[in-house]
Amino acid sequence: MRPWFTERYGNPSSLHLDGDEATAALESSREKVARFIGAGSEEIIFTSGATESNNLAVIGYVTGNRRKGDHVVIAESEHISIHNIAKHIEKQGFKVSRVGVDQYGRVSVDKLRRKITDATILVSIGWASSEIGTIQPIREIAEALRGKGIALHSDAVAALGLAPIDVGAVPVDLLTLSSNDIYGPKGLGALYIRKNVHIAPIMPGGGQERGLRSGGEAIPAIVGMAAAAEIMTSEMPAEVARLAQYRDRLIEGVLDRIPRTYLNGHPRERLPNNAHFRFDAVEGESLLLSLKDKGIAASTGSACSSKTLEPSHTLIACGLLHEEAHGSLEFTFGRWSKPEDTDRVLEALPGIVARLRALSPLYDKEVAP
Amino acid sequence: MKSTTYSEKTLDHFRNPRNVGTLEGPDVAVGKVGNPVCGDLMYMYIRVKDDRIADIRFQTFGCGSAVATSSMTTELVKGMTLNEAMKVTRGDVADALDGLPPIKMHCSNLAADALHDAIKAWREGRAGEKPAPPKTSDIPATCGPETGPSDIEGADTLLGKGVHDGLADPSAFADKRVLVVDRGKPSVDAALELTKHTGRVIFLSPTVEPSSKDDPRTPLKRSDVKVIYEARPIAVLGEGEVEKVRVHDLREDEEYELFIDAVLILA
16 A cells, blocks of 8 residues: 555546546555455445444434335444434434344344334344444344335445445445445545445535545555455455454453453354453453553443443443453454464453452352352 | 553553452441443442451442452442541542543442441441342242233233243243243242243342241352343234333343344242
8 A cells, every 4th residue: 555655646537647547546445455355345334333334234224215204223232333324314404213232242133123114214223232342133133124215234344354245135226335444545445236226315515426425535555455355355264264263262361261251242143253241249440450451451331441440331232241241251253363462362351350359248158259 | 542551550440459349247248339330340348346447348240341340349448437438539549540431430449339338337336247139128038929911011911922921831931032921939930930941031030039947049040041130021012023121121221132033930
């Protein structure tokens, strides 16, 4: 992507030679990104990231199809980006239903079916949860919606490169992609829009990207995302197997070594890079701090480490009490993870949890050591 | 400032907290602040001799700042007269730690309040008492016979759609998140039975946590049932099927919603 910052600085909208070169790079990148998810290149729109793609998908779809109906269904477990977009369109007069998830964070197709009305035009369900790792039954959901004239959008960023995504096999209509979730340059995303699915642009301007996303294309980032997608495709099978091995060893080890510890998210339908736990009577930020001291980076759904001081809505949607959400801890593996990383966590974590439990008035020493 | 950007001193008190534990005896008073629902719960134990804090211990469930402020408070006030200790503020504790991130100043800086609560308990002659949750006086000691689902809003409408009044077929609850409303021993037995069929059974009881071995709820302690004491169901919510219950936390007088799949309210 480097030459596209300087020597090859052309604008794809220009007719001169540099512009032609940039157009060629843009279109070949579009094709690579399309291939990554089994789409046609005319079905890919580049955006500034997953947030914009989600906005364009949901707001663009509902405003472009208002005559068909005004009802949208999302899942309670959706990423905060989708929840906030849902609130936004509610203010514009659309109606939004939120379908619950089970204790593992999975949407039930039957429950989803019962949320659908004659006015439903769009369903938006993430492919997988970046937080608890649960993979949604997107294929079953797509099948349940087939022939009903309801579009299906899926924010797939959490699953990119970790679960097979083929829009030829799973008939979603709109799919959100992001570059930084596949180790590409940050600040770029894409939206897959199935052929013949109509959406309205949400940002008026010069009419780039088939009039759906105005603004000069970020050519260096687009070239970078396409390269990242190609690498991801070739590495995926081996990488998924490798990460799943680390994940399983960590989950087994933590549940085995630390009493009164539970796995959050689905035991099987789970991203290969995600292990998410909760520990009775300890608080997540305290766990993070202690792990940081040992050079281990993790995340928590505890309110104490969030900007809003609210616990993770995804964990609450799974039916956890606030105090249980506070005691949660998420580990993710990635391209640079090594088997020793799991060893280090398994070595450090039991002692950390025991130390914090010894401080905690909530831990009942009679019940467990 | 990120929530984890703590001063070195705060981190030191988090890593090596001083004066952790409990105290007992006729000259010990206990103070309590916080609520695990909010992610913070603190007990402060003081031993008073000649109107001075002769010894002090704490227990804390909470974030890094909650632990560090508890520890720092115990260091600051040990040896002080009760009057001096009453004047120690949250700000003093934060200053002694070389400051706290702004977002933590209010939510996780409750140690001084717990200390003041302990001094108050001492002055009101409540020394020697075990830490008890406040406001228990208005909570019934036992769960009396209630009239059935009808006193919980929405329970009648959703009867058979996730609300159950009996445990005729426990296997129907397989893998579901079940909330069992306290109706005495039969409901305790039902909750224990349900753990054979699903991993998530929540028992909601208006009583305080039992300390007697004879209480019908005591067996829940060693089970996989998640028990919430001092709480009542107000409403069962859902469009055509049970989705959530609204719970009244009697201790904090707060309401919250809990996502579940089924509710068992024995008639």
